Amino acid sequence: MKIGIFFGGQSREREISFAGGRTVYDNLNKGLFEPVPIFVDSLGNFIHLNWEYIYKGTIRDFYPPMSKIPATLHEFQLYIESLGALSTEEQEAIIAEVGTKVQPESFASLMDFAFLTLHGPYGEDGSLQGILEWYGIPYAGAGILSASIGIDKSVQKQLFENFGIPTPKSTVLTADAWQQSDKAALFADTKKSLDFPFVVKAPHQGSSLGVAVVQEDTVEAFVDAVENAFFIEKVTRTQWEQYTAEDKKKFVTGLIDIRQGIGLPLILNNIPSPVHNPKQLVSKLDEFFAVSDAEVAELKAVDSEEMVLIEQFVEGREFSCIVVQDEQGKPLSLPPTEIVKGKDLFDYRSKYLPGMSRKLTPINIETEKIRQIQKACADLYAKLQFNVYARIDGFIIASGEIFLNDPNTTSGMLPSSFFFHQAAEIGLTPSQFLTYIIRTSLAERAKSGKKSYAIKELMHQLDEQIASQQQQESDKTRVAVIMGGYSSERHISVESGRNIFEKLSSSEKYEPIPVFLTGSGEHHELYQLPINIMLKDNADDIKTKIREALEQPKHEVIAETIENASAITNKYAGEVSFVPVPLTYEQLAEKVDAVFIALHGRPGEDGAVQQNLDKLRLPYNGSGVQSSQTTIDKYMTKEILKEHGFIVADHRMVYKNEWQEKGDALLDEIESKFEYPLIAKPSDDGCSSAVMKIKSRQQLADFTRTMFRETELPTEEQRNALGLQKNEEFPQKTYYLIEELIDRKGADHFLEITGGMLTKWENGEKTYEVFEPSEALATNEILSLEEKFLAGEGQNITPSRFAPNKERQAEISAIVREDLKRAAKALNVEGYCRIDAFVRIWEDKVETIVIEVNSLPGMTPATCIFHQAAINHYKPYDFIDKILDYGMRKAQYLSV
Structure with a gap:
């Protein structure tokens, strides 16, 4: 069945939609479905997108193409609407660079079914659903009526009141009334009618956009919140x-x-x-x-917005509950998830950046209250005439009263979203849950009386294929995907591991087995994960849930929901285990044919895991022990590269014992060799963890004290001194690295790049395929965690803009890629890697200054190594397959 995946769109949530569409594209069961990417641009054009662009980090990385953006605007990230009024011909010329424009009347020639991951206006409001119904295309999720209800928070409020459903008190403020109002008087009236504090919302937005909590009892705070909601x-x-x-x-x-x-x-x-x-x-x-x-x-x-919603602030436990239809078409509430935030508002960053909030499933309250939440959500789903699935948010306050809020007919579909997180509690992988959504949507569309016979034929064919797959014995290559760890990079490692797992699980070649590593440098603890634990929000939650699952019986609500959903689980997943299994490395070797190490930092990139796997002759991805031990050490990496004639930044190590002995005299030594600003960072961590541009002696002292602190977590004073956010991790070390700040030094052009590569066995020899590097643009002084890993953040231009002239561009790219290859060879990197560097370009010479080498680079869905591989015609799965193939060939070669 051809599945048209609609993603992107015209709303403010287009980046989350873009990332969600990529998740669906990757996770569709390739034995059942053929994904067809339909990118919707912000002008409303439907584009059959060339697959290479699906793996860009943001829409702005490829659309509009850099060739269509005036040179004067290259320093900004732009959407196509920033190019002004474009003629139809101009739009089509832009579209032609990334895909093929599609008219709705041609949908039927491209797809049998439409999977919608669009959010907000034009996608989640019934508009697109109406177009699809007109052209006879069955689609996923809510129908026109329920979609139009689901998008409008003010209409929902009225319906809640009509149905007698408890919901926070609210009022609506129009744009005209706001312009004409006495702001102080309006503020006073609002406090009287809603109490204080209160929440101001843009009624047609999601992802917490246009939402603010007014907690400061001032007219200024009120005005700021309302204007934020009016944009x-x-x-x-x-x-x-x-x-x-x-x-x-x-x-x-x-x-x-x-x-x-x-x-x-x-x-x-x-x-x-x-x-x-x-x-x-x-x-x-x-x-x-x-x-x-x-x-x-x-x-x-x-x-x-033309109106905003002002709502009573509810002091209580916040939850989110996915409601689906069972096999009889009745609503079934999955176990509700509690959102544990670092602040009052569950904002965009908290929702989508790993480790910034916690999701506890089920919500940590009395069992009977959880059942009441499930019943209330299922009842609301039915009353609002939702179908297939919905996400319903709410609060439970100290008195036990439940307030429901913001039902959504299109949930976010990032890998760790509530959508997949709660489906995993009944034993469904993302791939299996998507199959269920497609099958259930077909059943729902068949009820409409529009093309019902054809839709039922699709259902019948799909049912036969699902049953056939369940009966087939697996002869796939078993791959353990090891994720987690105990470094500050553990949350990103989980994101990488899940992405690898999902890419492999939707293939017909591999059977991935998720394995979580925790413990310490002295002792690694390994656990085979059930899917419900693998999809917990972050590494710390996974660790906690492993312990609970091994020590406690399953929560009553989870057990009940599994039983209630057994018909779904049996059909789409077969027999499912919900218990983690402790493993030794020896037991792991008996279970699998190969290992994909998705760890970052220590352990993993330091060779520790590889040592254990080598003893058991178990193939794995990436470099061997010696090379890993070298590249994890940024100081040693620079020393070796310097010996091989590379330009590297001046550098020195700083040790805790010398700080304790010398105190301020140590700062004098550093200042005698380095000028401010300088770079300070851990010498054995990545993911931008604790990398800082130091501009003064005081800042250097604060950095040193915080790095060498005695407490596990930084104090509030230390956080404030370094400007750390509440949930931002800062490692505790006994040493760190100082580097000179790499700057232009008079070059005509200067840029920061990151380049990936792949090694292969050809005629018994190791060869290097170096990809076109990406140009990394930081919003601030240092590339942040968000810019590297948060959907829609950052700007990675691939290939890098070395020169405006094509011939010169190719010439410089060849020089830089050769430098990166020489660096990889000097460090004996194998399998694949990512090298970060700066490039200085003059008319007569090019300098590549290597910063660091990542032997196990991040493999999250939007990481730029996938953009680079795509230029060389590798889809992410193909790239992962090549990495595993090299590891298995290397193991065979070494065993001969």
Whole structure:
């Protein structure tokens, strides 16, 4: 069955939709389905996307293509609407660079079924569902009526009241009423009617966009929250005139980001002509303050809300519950998940960045109350006429009263989202759950009386194929995917491991077995994971759930839900285990044919796991023990590269014992060799963990004290001194690395890159295939965790922009890739790796300055090594397959 996956879209949630579409594309069972990627751009065009672009980190990395963006705007990340009013011909020329434009009347020639991962207006509101029904394409999820209810928070509120369903008190404020109101009086009236504090929401947005909790009892805080929900931003004359050119660029960059700012195009002070691009916005603001006497400029998104919802703040435990249809079409609530946040608002960052919040399933309250939540969610699902599945959020307060809120007919579909997280509690992998959603959606669409016979034929064929797959004995290659660890990179390792597991589990060649590693450097603890534990939110939750599963009986609600969903689980998954299995390395060798090490930092990249696998002659991915021990050590890596003639940054190690002995005298020694700013970072951690640009002696002292602290966690004073966020990890070490700041040094062009590669066996020899490097652009001084791993964050341009001229571009790329290959050879890297470097370019020479080498690079869904592999025609699965193939061939070669 051909499955058209609709992703992207016109809403502010388009990046999460893009990432969710990629998840569906990768996880569809390839024995049952053929995925067809349909990217919806922000102008509403449907594009049959070339598969290479599915694996870009963000939409802005490929669309519009860099070739279509004026050179003056290359420093900004832009969506296509920033190019201004485009003719049909201009749009089609842009589309042709990434795929093929598709008209709705042609959908039937491309697909048998549409899987919708679009969020917000135009995708989650019934609009697209109506188009698909018109053209006779069955689709996933809610129908037109329930979708239109699910998108509108204000309509939901009215329905809740009509049905007598407890929900926080609320009021609606229109844009016109807001403009004409006395803000202080309105604030006072709102406090009287809703109590204080309260929440202000944009009623047609998801992902916590346009949402703010008003906790400060001031008119200013109230105004800020309401204008945030209306997508209005204000800038004062004083503020603007004090900005440097760089400050203006930073302000505008934040403003045009649709996840935290108001986006483009926008209206400046009600002037009818919209501002489309950031350069134009800077000019317009300069001009406005030059010719106007106004002290404030108001900026408003063209697609702003016309009303906002103001809602009573509920002090209670927050939960989210996925409701699905059972085999008889009745609503079945999965175990509700409690959201444990670091702050009052479960915001975009908390929702989508690994380790920034915790999801506890089921919610940690009395069992009977959990059952009441499940019943309330199932009842609401039925009353709102939802179908197939929905996500319903809510609160339970101290008195035990349940408040339901924000039902969604399209859940986020990132790998660790509630959608997959709760399905795993009944034993379904993401691949199996997607099959269930498609089959259930077909049954629901057949009820409409539109093309029912054809839809039932599809259902019948799918049922036969599902049954056939269940009966087949597996002769697949068994691969243990080891994830987790005990370093500050453990959460990202889990994301990498899950991604590898999901890529392999949807294939017809491999049977992946998820394995979690924890413990210490002295003793590794291994556990084979059931799917429900593998899909917990982060490594710490997985560790906790392993212990609970081994020591305690299964929670009553989980057991009941498994029983209630047994018909679903038996059909789509067969026999399922929910208990983790402790393993030794010897027991692991009896279970599997090969290992994929998805660990980052220690252990994994330091050769410790490899030593154990070598003893058992168990093939694995990546470099061997000696090379891993070298590349984990950034100091040693630089020393070896320097011996081989590479340019490296000046560097030195800093040790805890010398800090204890010398104190401030140690800072004097560092200052005698290095100028500020300098770079300080752990010498054996990655993922941007604790990498800082140090600008002063005080900052260097604060960094050193925090790194060499005696307590496991930094103190509040240490966090404040270094500007660490509440949940941000900062490792505790006995040594760290100082490096000179690598700068332009007079080069004509200077950029930061990251380059991946693959090694192969050809005619009995190891060869290196070096990919086109990506150009990494940091919003601030150092590439952040978000920019590397959070969906929609960061900018990785692949290939790097070495030169505007094609011939010169190819020439420089060849030089840089040869340098990266020489570095890999000097360090004896095998399998694959990622090398980070800076490049200085003059008219007559090119310098590559290697920063570090990652022997087990991050393999999360959006990581740029997949973008690079795609240029060489490797889909992520193909790339992973090649990595495993090399490891198994190497093991055979060594055993001869």
